[in-house]
Amino acid sequence: MGDQSIGIGLVGCGVVGSGVVKLLVEQAALYRDRLGKSIELRAVLCRREDIGERTAQVPTGKLVHDADAFFKQIADCDIVIELAGGKTFALDIVRRSLAMGKHVVTANKALLAAHGAELFALARKHHVAIAYEASCAGGIPLITAMQFNLASNQINALYGILNGTCNYILTQMTEQGKDYATALREAQQQGFAEADPTLDVTGGDTSHKLAILASMAFGVTVTDRDIPCSGIDTLKLDDIHFAQELGYRIKLLAIGERTDAGLSLSVAPCFVHANQPLASVGGPFNAVSIFGHAVGHTLFYGRGAGQMPTASAVVGDLLNIACGSYERVFNQLAIWPDQGKPLHKLSDDQQMTRYYLRLNALDVPGVVSRFSGALGEEGISLAAVMQHEVNAGGFVPVVVVTHQTSVGAMRRAADRIASLDCINGRPVCIRIVDMPQG
Amino acid sequence: MGDQSIGIGLVGCGVVGSGVVKLLVEQAALYRDRLGKSIELRAVLCRREDIGERTAQVPTGKLVHDADAFFKQIADCDIVIELAGGKTFALDIVRRSLAMGKHVVTANKALLAAHGAELFALARKHHVAIAYEASCAGGIPLITAMQFNLASNQINALYGILNGTCNYILTQMTEQGKDYATALREAQQQGFAEADPTLDVTGGDTSHKLAILASMAFGVTVTDRDIPCSGIDTLKLDDIHFAQELGYRIKLLAIGERTDAGLSLSVAPCFVHANQPLASVGGPFNAVSIFGHAVGHTLFYGRGAGQMPTASAVVGDLLNIACGSYERVFNQLAIWPDQGKPLHKLSDDQQMTRYYLRLNALDVPGVVSRFSGALGEEGISLAAVMQHEVNAGGFVPVVVVTHQTSVGAMRRAADRIASLDCINGRPVCIRIVDMPQG
Numbered sequence: 105m106g107d108q109s110i111g112i113g114l115v116g117c118g119v120v121g122s123g124v125v126k127l128l129v130e131q132a133a134l135y136r137d138r139l140g141k142s143i144e145l146r147a148v149l150c151r152r153e154d155i156g157e158r159t160a161q162v163p164t165g166k167l168v169h170d171a172d173a174f175f176k177q178i179a180d181c182d183i184v185i186e187l188a189g190g191k192t193f194a195l196d197i198v199r200r201s202l203a204m205g206k207h208v209v210t211a212n213k214a215l216l217a218a219h220g221a222e223l224f225a226l227a228r229k230h231h232v233a234i235a236y237e238a239s240c241a242g243g244i245p246l247i248t249a250m251q252f253n254l255a256s257n258q259i260n261a262l263y264g265i266l267n268g269t270c271n272y273i274l275t276q277m278t279e280q281g282k283d284y285a286t287a288l289r290e291a292q293q294q295g296f297a298e299a300d301p302t303l304d305v306t307g308g309d310t311s312h313k314l315a316i317l318a319s320m321a322f323g324v325t326v327t328d329r330d331i332p333c334s335g336i337d338t339l340k341l342d343d344i345h346f347a348q349e350l351g352y353r354i355k356l357l358a359i360g361e362r363t364d365a366g367l368s369l370s371v372a373p374c375f376v377h378a379n380q381p382l383a384s385v386g387g388p389f390n391a392v393s394i395f396g397h398a399v400g401h402t403l404f405y406g407r408g409a410g411q412m413p414t415a416s417a418v419v420g421d422l423l424n425i426a427c428g429s430y431e432r433v434f435n436q437l438a439i440w441p442d443q444g445k446p447l448h449k450l451s452d453d454q455q456m457t458r459y460y461l462r463l464n465a466l467d468v469p470g471v472v473s474r475f476s477g478a479l480g481e482e483g484i485s486l487a488a489v490m491q492h493e494v495n496a497g498g499f500v501p502v503v504v505v506t507h508q509t510s511v512g513a514m515r516r517a518a519d520r521i522a523s524l525d526c527i528n529g530r531p532v533c534i535r536i537v538d539m540p541q542g
Numbered sequence: 543m544g545d546q547s548i549g550i551g552l553v554g555c556g557v558v559g560s561g562v563v564k565l566l567v568e569q570a571a572l573y574r575d576r577l578g579k580s581i582e583l584r585a586v587l588c589r590r591e592d593i594g595e596r597t598a599q600v601p602t603g604k605l606v607h608d609a610d611a612f613f614k615q616i617a618d619c620d621i622v623i624e625l626a627g628g629k630t631f632a633l634d635i636v637r638r639s640l641a642m643g644k645h646v647v648t649a650n651k652a653l654l655a656a657h658g659a660e661l662f663a664l665a666r667k668h669h670v671a672i673a674y675e676a677s678c679a680g681g682i683p684l685i686t687a688m689q690f691n692l693a694s695n696q697i698n699a700l701y702g703i704l705n706g707t708c709n710y711i712l713t714q715m716t717e718q719g720k721d722y723a724t725a726l727r728e729a730q731q732q733g734f735a736e737a738d739p740t741l742d743v744t745g746g747d748t749s750h751k752l753a754i755l756a757s758m759a760f761g762v763t764v765t766d767r768d769i770p771c772s773g774i775d776t777l778k779l780d781d782i783h784f785a786q787e788l789g790y791r792i793k794l795l796a797i798g799e800r801t802d803a804g805l806s807l808s809v810a811p812c813f814v815h816a817n818q819p820l821a822s823v824g825g826p827f828n829a830v831s832i833f834g835h836a837v838g839h840t841l842f843y844g845r846g847a848g849q850m851p852t853a854s855a856v857v858g859d860l861l862n863i864a865c866g867s868y869e870r871v872f873n874q875l876a877i878w879p880d881q882g883k884p885l886h887k888l889s890d891d892q893q894m895t896r897y898y899l900r901l902n903a904l905d906v907p908g909v910v911s912r913f914s915g916a917l918g919e920e921g922i923s924l925a926a927v928m929q930h931e932v933n934a935g936g937f938v939p940v941v942v943v944t945h946q947t948s949v950g951a952m953r954r955a956a957d958r959i960a961s962l963d964c965i966n967g968r969p970v971c972i973r974i975v976d977m978p979q980g
Contacts, residue, residue, distance in 0.1 A: 127694060127836060137761075138693055140874055237691065243837035245683075245691035252690065252867075253675065253683035255576055256565060256857035323575075381843060384822050389839075398565060398854035399681035399844060401827075405819060406840035416836035419694035427874035429690075432867035436578055 109142040110426045113178035113206075115197050116187035117150040117167075120211055120238070122158040123415030124185060129161045135419075139426055147177035151193075171197065175204070183425055185418060186210040191218055202226045202234070207431070209421045211238035211414055217312035217328045220319065221444075233434035235421035240313040241266055241390045243413030244406040245420070250320045250394075251433050257396030259321040261540055263376075264358040266313040268388035268408045269304040270336050272296040274344075274354060274373075275386045283341045296388050306335035307356060307371040314358035318369055321394070322362055325444035326369065333371040343462060343532055346490070346503050347375055350460070353383040357537060366448040368455045375460050375536040381405075393539065401542030452512035458487070458536040459514050461504040463521060464528035465491075471526045472502070478520035479506065482513040499528045505536070547580040548864045551616035551644075553635050554625035555588040555605075558649055558676070560596040561853030562623060567599045573857075577864055585615035589631070609635065613642070621863055623856060624648040629656055640664045640672070645869070647859045649676035649852055655750035655766045658757065659882075671872035673859035678751045679704055679828045681851030682844040683858070688758045688832075689871050695834030697759040699978055701814075702796040704751040706826035706846045707742040708774050710734040712782075712792060712811075713824045721779045734826050744773035745794060745809040752796035756807055759832070760800055763882040764807065771809040781900060781970055784928070784941050785813055788898070791821040795975065804888040813898050813974040819843075831977065839980030890950035896925070896974040897952050899942040901959060902966035903929075909964045910940070916958035917944065920951040937966045943974070 114121060128135070128145055136142050148162045151169060159167055168174045178184065184201040186208055188194045194215050201208050202223065210216070216223070216239055227234045237247045241264070250259075265271050269291060276287040288305070291297035303309045311328040318326045336356050347354045352375040361368045376383045381403050385391040390408025395401055407413035424430035465471045476486055488505040506514075514533055522530040552559060566573070566583055574580045586600045589607060597605055606612045616622065622639040624646055626632045632653050639646050640661065648654070654661070654677055665672045675685045679702070688697075703709050707729060714725040726743070729735035741747045749766040756764045774794050785792045790813040799806045814821045819841050823829040828846025833839055845851035862868035903909045914924055926943040944952075952971055960968040 123836075131694070131696070134696065135694075243691075243834075244840060245687045248686060248690050249683045252686050252862050253855065253858040255861045256569070256573075256854050258569070258572065381819070381822065384819065386817075391841075396681075396854060398561075398850040398857075400848075400851055402682060402842075402844035403829075404840075404842060407838045410838075412836040413838055416694050416834060417691065419836075420691040423693045424690050424871070427870050429867040429870035429874075432865050432870060433862070436865035436867075 109144040110139075110183070111144050111146045111178065111181035112183040112185060112422065113147045113149070113174060113181050114145060114185045114187065115149040115174065116189065117148050117159050117162065118187065118189070119411045120414045120418065121148070121187040122161070123411035124187065124418050125161045127415050127419050135423065139423060141426065143422070143426065146181050147174050149174035171200070175200065181206065183207045183209065183422065185422065186212060187418070191215050195219060198223055199226065202230050202232055205230050205232055207232045207235070207425045209235045209418055209425065211236070211418055213239040213309070213312040213316060217315040220316065221325055228435070231435070233425060233431045235425055235430055235434075236316070237421050238414050238417035240316050241392060241404070242406065242408040242410060243416045244390060244392070244404045244408065245417070246317070246392055246404050247320065249402075249404060250317070254394065254396050254399065254402075257398050259362065259394060259396055261361045261395045262317060262321055262359070262392060263382060263537065263539060264314065264317065264392035265355055265382060265385050265390050266310045266358050266392070266408060267304050267356060268390055269297045269301060270310070270356040271385065271390070272388045273305070274336060274356065277339070277341060277344045278348065278353060279386070281341065284337065284339055305337040307333040310356060310358050311371045314360065314369060314371055317358070317392070318360040318367070319444055321360060322367055323444050324367065324447045326447050330447055330449065331369045331371055334373070336373055339373055340532070342501060343460075343534060346462065347460070349490075350375070350505065351378050352376060352536070353378060354534065355382060355385070359537065363450065365454055366450040368450045373534055375534055380539060395540045395542045401539075452515065453510045455511040456508050457511065458508055458538060459506045460534045460536055461506065462532040463502045463504070464499040465502045466526040466528070467498060467500045468526065474524055474526055475521050478524065479517050481520065482509070482517040484509040484513055484517055547582040548577075548621070549582050549584045549616065549619035550621040550623060550860065551585045551587070551612060551619050552583060552623045552625065553587045553612065554627065555586050555597050555600065556625065556627070557849045558852045558856065559586070559625040560599070561849040562625065562856050563599045565853050565857050573861065577861060579864065581860070581864065584619050585612050587612035609638070613638065619644065621645045621647065621860065623860065624650060625856070629653050633657060636661055637664065640668050640670055643668050643670055645670045645673070645863045647673045647856055647863065649674070649856055651677040651747070651750040651754060655753040658754065659763055666873070669873075671863060671869045673863055673868055673872075674754070675859050676852050676855035678754050679830060679842070680844065680846040680848060681854045682828060682830070682842045682846065683855070684755070684830055684842050685758065687840075687842060688755070692832065692834050692837065692840075695836050697800065697832060697834055699799045699833045700755060700759055700797070700830060701820060701975065701977060702752065702755065702830035703793055703820060703823050703828050704748045704796050704830070704846060705742050705794060706828055707735045707739060708748070708794040709823065709828070710826045711743070712774060712794065715777070715779060715782045716786065716791060717824070719779065722775065722777055743775040745771040748794060748796050749809045752798060752807060752809060755796070755830070756798040756805070757882055759798060760805055761882050762805065762885045764885050768885055768887065769807045769809055772811070774811055777811055778970070780939060781898075781972060784900065785898070787928075788813070788943065789816050790814060790974070791816060792972065793820060793823070797975065801888065803892055804886040806888045806893045811972055813972055818977060833978045833980045839977075890953065891948045893949040894946050895949065896946050896976060897944045898972045898974055899944065900970040901940045901942070902937040903940045904964040904966070905936060905938045906964065912962055912964055913959050916962065917955050919958065920947070920955040922947040922951055922955055
């Protein structure tokens with residue numbers, strides 16, 4: 105435990121970047137005790153000149169505003185933390201850092217989901233590592249768990265609540281009975297949703313994270329473009345209520361399931377049974393249930409975003425690189441995206457699931473037999489039908505729970521039902537998730 | 543990735559040991575892919591000659607029955623897995639392995655809780671590592687999370703359900719209304735409790751695990767003898783029901799809390815609010831809520847015992863030692879029991895908490911004022927009093943919820959109350975846990 109120090113460079117001094125600076129400054133003594141060395145922040149690259157209080161804790165003389173100056177100032181550093189975000193400038197920074205033989209810590213899920221395989225291979229070529237715990241589920245040590253502990257397992261399935269914005273909105277809809285628009289507006293007011301929430305509410309952000317997790321869990325090469333994705337932005341309060349009535353909660357789930365015939369991957373709002381631990385994950389929290397062949401069901405829960413939880417994960421990675429452990433796992437345990445096998449996905453006709461359906465049906469005799477006939481033609485059988493008494497004729501909501509069927513059969517059945525003259529519009533179809541026994 | 547192999551020795555071929563053999567045999571190809579090397583089981587030390595089917599998967603010629611033969615057969619191996627259990631033979635094996643410069647993987651919580659500091663120092667002296675993920679909470683990667691990820695945090699508090707037997711019994715009492723004796727008997731019939739359940743139900747096993755976790759979380763030297771401990775074996779169904787009525791669940795919790803003035807550590811049945819994720823951890827599952835200063839609330843959930851979950855953790859450790867990563871963390875990140883500071887515990891008068899009390903009070907006027915007077919003399923104020931109407935005189939249960947007070951004040955108040963002639967016996971006092979905002 106000499107007085108060696110470990111020099112690092114930081115790119116980006118936004119919310120998470122300034123959180124990392126805060127940890128490094130305020131917990132310097134703790135990290136020195138734990139590591140036996142000091143961590144020295146040699147340069148912080150911040151493209152905006154006028155970033156104000158966020159850079160207040162950056163040590164004097166360390167703030168730089170262009171990449172060349174940054175790399176010059178960290179010439180003898182071994183570690184770069186990339187928190188710039190986005191896929192252009194960040195990609196340049198990461199490529200350049202790796203090519204210079206520097207380890208990279210990043211929280212950039214979009215970058216890894218799109219360019220992970222290239223960057224991992226580049227890191228390996230230059231004998232350095234990429235650490236990315238903060239890229240999925242913020243402070244939850246999910247990636248480490250897969251790299252280190254669950255490496256002894258064949259992962260059979262994972263189910264994740266990976267977007268705090270969506271989970272906050274769904275919790276408000278479920279617990280307070282607010283509709284989507286109201287819940288979104290309040291989430292924005294309280295800082296749980298961006299001014300432009302598109303990437304969150306459409307499921308895009310969740311599919312980035314699923315691409316990273318599925319690559320690791322199943323040892324295949326996956327990008328977000330491989331993942332069918334629907335969001336919460338079209339979800340109706342009616343379905344939230346019917347879910348509760350049936351004993352379920354609606355959650356935006358990232359799903360990866362492995363069978364002998366292939367993988368199924370998806371991001372969509374799903375019915376989760378109330379007795380599953382995931383069902384009670386509320387507010388902005390994230391959680392992931394992972395089913396390993398030996399370990400059974402494990403669940404990891406925590407804050408999936410926010411300044412300090414994300415900074416916590418970044419600095420955790422930094423400490424593991426600094427002590428030399430992470431590099432070993434990265435180099436030797438071959439569970440990395442760039443070494444994955446090609447993805448073999450199940451077709452829609454091979455993916456089996458149960459469904460919740462809500463139809464707007466004309467309140468006349470014979471309607472049930474007509475839509476159940478349309479389901480029957482696709483081999484789909486009904487487990488339950490629920491129709492509340494209404495006052496008068498016109499269209500009324502009818503809720504159907506099916507037995508197991510395929511994704512393809514349900515799509516075809518929904519087409520058939522939509523074309524019936526006693527049904528108004530296309531039925532709402534939401535997957536009911538049956539997790540493995542574990 | 544040549545054809546090098548990594549030779550290992552295994553001590554103990556009981557339930558977990560045979561699970562490890564099963565994983566190593568059945569997943570040999572997976573581990574070779576992930577590690578780039580084969581794992582070769584060179585010797586299995588099993589003291590009983592007639593162990594039968596548990597050793598069926600041990601490769602021919604590898605089973606030995608005495609320690610000398612074992613160490614001879616693994617002379618050129620770098621890793622010993624100790625799954626013998628107990629504190630005598632296992633202590634010899636671990637000392638001998640470390641002294642010979644071999645890394646040790648162990649699931650032996652009792653051994654580490656009692657001799658951890660000595661063994662960690664011995665490992666460091668011989669430049670090897672002890673990996674012990676399986677010692678706490680089975681397949682849940684809790685220790686790795688603290689070593690690797692949460693190293694960036696000051697841990698403020700941890701709350702753990704760490705004994706599956708107790709949690710199974712409590713779940714049966716809560717959900718099925720069974721009394722303790724019945725629930726225990728059924729747990730034994732179903733294999734969730736040992737024939738002699740003493741170590742589990744008295745909280746002893748939980749306190750072993752808390753000693754290990756608290757050492758790591760708070761950077762202090764703790765043994766199980768430092769932890770006041772009470773179990774579930776005296777718990778009455780009445781208290782389970784009153785807890786539910788008040789919006790809580792009773793869980794056997796390992797608690798570690800850090801304040802500027804010192805630590806408080808305890809193992810006891812506690813009230814956990816129903817909206818806390820720990821409250822809904824049912825059956826034989828374990829879970830731990832950890833509150834870090836940066837990461838906030840994280841929770842880890844899974845099977846805390848059982849053959850394959852525990853074997854999963856053991857083999858996870860083995861892979862991390864085999865790839866060279868674990869050793870780096872063990873040697874450099876100083877968050878290990880033997881390097882801990884001395885434990886500074888809060889006194890009973892410094893530990894603040896709320897309480898649930900149940901008294902057997904004579905159903906006569908003036909009783910409430912007498913026991914609330916006894917509480918008042920210790921500065922304890924009442925938040926709620928609940929007494930159900932009963933048919934007739936005699937003793938009736940009265941439930942009290944207090945505001946915050948100290949552990950010491952409550953003990954003295956309970957003494958006062960027990961001495962009142964209108965109260966029958968000593969009141970039941972159960973801590974109500976208020977977890978940090980996180």
